[in-house]
Amino acid sequence: MHSRWPTSLHPNLSNLLPLSTLQTPTKGPTFRKCIALLQTQKSYPKIIQIHAWSIRHGIPITDPCMGKHLIFSLVSISAPMPYTHTIFTHIHGPTIFTYNTMIKGYAESDTPHHAMHLYHHMHALSILPDTHTYPFLLKAIAKLMDTRVGEMVHSQTIKHGLDGLVFVQNSMVHMYATCGLVENAYKVFEMVPEKGLVTWNSLINGYAINGRPNEALTLYREMGHHGVAPDGFTMVSLMCAGAELGALALGRRAHVYVLKVGLIGNLHVGNALIDLYAKCGAIREAHWVFGEMGSRSVVSWTSLIVGWALNGYGEDALKLFGCMEREELVPTEITFVGVLYACSHCGLVSEGFEYFNRMRDVYGLVPKIEHYGCMVDLLGRAGMVNEAHEFISKMPLEPNAVVWRTLLGACAMHGHVALGEIARSRLAELDPGHCGDYVLLSNLYASDGRWLDAQGVRKTMFRKGVRKAPGHSLVEVGNCVHEFVMGDRSHPQKDEIYAMLEEITKLLKLQGYMPRTSNVLVDIEEEEKEKALCYHSEKLAIAFALISTPSGTAITVIKNLRVCVDCHVATKIISKVFDREIIVRDRSRFHHFRDGSCSCKDYW
Structure with a gap:
């Protein structure tokens, strides 16, 4: 990753002098009052007021101790990082504690790449990282999903002798697992001498989010053998794995467990349960969990709407969406994916276009490629294949392989050979190695009695080494x-x-x-x-x-x-x-x- 700061965030390096060369102002009653106020204040506007009051009463904006406390308070309440960064750039000689706090703030923000920039400038000023630097930095890298930088930082932890610390190792497991390098995550996991709950959770979650649910379940069983009791985070990861496998019995056992240990009130656990039951076909149980939740978020409503749609009950999904609107909750882009999916699988073409337009006109949501894909699917399933092709041609976004594959599937379903060949030619440019495209085209030819063309497609698959995924x-x-x-x-x-x-x-x-x-x-x-x-x-x-x-x-x-x-x-x-x-x-x-x-x- 490039170490240069964006112009808008470039620090005044002339200010960032070693602390030993600077005079620290006397910490009188004004300073102590400011610190006391900051320690109890959780309001962003109030913290700004305290900062202004401190300056008016003689505490310099460059004071490193005051700056340290201000930055810590702002990061603790997830305040906007630009203001926090402005304070940071005026501090004379910020300490490693202040750097760590800033790295933490960026790691938890929408701009985690700035955490790496801070790390590079620490090195430029010969400020050595400590035991807290790398866990925060690795969290930022996990957000960025930058494996190259992650491996570089891993080598830095070894260089500084910090790779054996358990919280650095936990962060390393989380980083590798989140980036999809589950084998690397497991290697670090094995080196942890005393694996705590966070260690196990980091790898259970890694397997779950990377499409390896069986390994996640195996790890969960090993966790039990080692006497480590799961928490809410563990159960959410376990439910995600169970949802992917369609393991309903596992889901029910997990439900009993969270009831027994009092985790059922956890909003994330409740949402994961809804998702698990819905993806296991137990949509009525998903609805029951939704009804029993003490508090619900937009995610709760969206999970059930998508669940009803996936289970073939499109009309129920749309009714639930109506209830959500009456509750004056603002739907998200994912909510509308569920709504449009429900219309598609019920053949509600005109209704689907009404929801598509409401998404933009009422809620101000800009449709993404997933929403356009739903509309192509809506038209294609209804047999309106030419209309689907016309819709694609007028899309403001460049259609991706999924959109063209949706059209190809509709052509195979309804026997539109010529249009199917057009869709396949575009897929050959965008995603040439996808086995499903060959199969759809072969089936399209076969359904039209064009056996030689169908065999030709199969021969091309063989020649190019493309293998059909076995059913x-x-x-x-x-x-x-x-x-x-x-x-x-x-x-x-x-x-x-x-x-x-x-x-x-x-x-x-x-x-x-x-x-x-x-x-x-x-x-x-x-x-x-x-x-x-x-x-x-x-x-x-x-x-x-x-x-x-x-x-x-x-x-x-x-x-x-x-x-x-x-x-x-x-x-x-x-x-x-x-x-x-x-x-x-x-x-x-x-x-x-x-x-x-x-x-x-x-x-x-």
């Missing part, structure tokens, strides 16, 4: 998550699973079920297509759950790909025949199957 389904039974892929015979209970699958097939046919072989987009015989459909991963997962859980209990399946039409039809019938609620989470939403129908109303 899989997860189901949690007995506190264990079981994974299935198409035609899977690796499970220890494979014989019982396939016997149940045969029973399911017989019962489906008695209900008039006919396999939707048009979904099998390969040029093979009809009988082979029916066999391929029978062994889809979600059907194997459902068969396993049926033989492994008590009659009448709900089944939740997590799938990494979009549910195909055949599996959707089959699952509706299974829910009726076996009298089970079956919840399937695909790559973008939930389907709640009950008594032969689905919450999506066959629109997904």
Whole structure:
């Protein structure tokens, strides 16, 4: 990172002289009164008044002791850093304590890069860092997510002999984990001689936010074996991991624990619980947690709105948004992502445009690329593919790969080959190695009977080394998550699973079920297509759950790909025949199957 200060924040280096060369004014009653007032004052305007009063009564603006106390008070209340910095630049010979306080202030502000600038100027003045410098500095680097600078500072802690201090090590774990270098974080973690709660939390959270929920859960179990009791921060990280895995049983155990230890009143814990239940398909439990919360933030409302939308209950999401508006809470950009998503998955095209316009005109929020993507999805799902393309052409923002991929998906869904080829050509420029784009184009050609073109796309994938992500389904039974892929015979209970699958097939046919072989987009015989459909991963997962859980209990399946039409039809019938609620989470939403129908109303 460049060490030069921005012009507006460049300090007067002539003032920053060693403290030993300066005279410190006598600390009389005026000084003591100012310090006493600062120690009890939490108001930014009042602190400014105290500062002005001190100057009027003879305390120089350059006084390092007065400056130290002023800066500490301002940083403690998260006051705007420009004013704090102005005080800092007038101090004669600021001490390491003052530098550390300023670094802390910038680390907790919206401009954490200035913390690094301060660190460089400390070196320019030969002021050595102490035990508090690096934890604050590493927090700023974690915000910046600058791994190169983080590694440089790590080497500096070793140079100054501070790398063995536990709070420096904790900050290092947090920095590496936040920056996505989880292996580096784990190496530092292993070197910590006495791992406290902060140490464990730093790495649990690192795994959770970097898409490695299984490691987060494993670490949580190890934490328990070492006798370290979790706190609210731990439980939030654990719930984030559980939400990603769709581990509902884990979520319920976590809920019981936070109730037992009195953490349920923690706003962040409550919000994490709402998110976990919603992402596990237990939307009614998410709604119950929301109703029981003593205080709610905009995040609470947004989490539930997004949850209702994800679970296929778009109308409920929009009703909740109306309640939020009546409470006179100001929605955020994320709130509107949930609202627009709800409209998209319910086919509410005109309503979606009304909300899109209200976002700008009523709340003054400038739509971001995510909101434009939702609008393209809204039009595409409704079959208005040409309108979606026109909308993209008029966007004030440059459409990214996600927007074009949304259009390509809509073209594949509705059979618009020519427009699909246009979308694919743009994706080839923006994100050429994405396997899903090849698959969508191949499927588009196959659905149009253009088998040679479909095979050509597959050959291109092979030549370029692009591999299709294999479809899989997860189901949690007995506190264990079981994974299935198409035609899977690796499970220890494979014989019982396939016997149940045969029973399911017989019962489906008695209900008039006919396999939707048009979904099998390969040029093979009809009988082979029916066999391929029978062994889809979600059907194997459902068969396993049926033989492994008590009659009448709900089944939740997590799938990494979009549910195909055949599996959707089959699952509706299974829910009726076996009298089970079956919840399937695909790559973008939930389907709640009950008594032969689905919450999506066959629109997904």
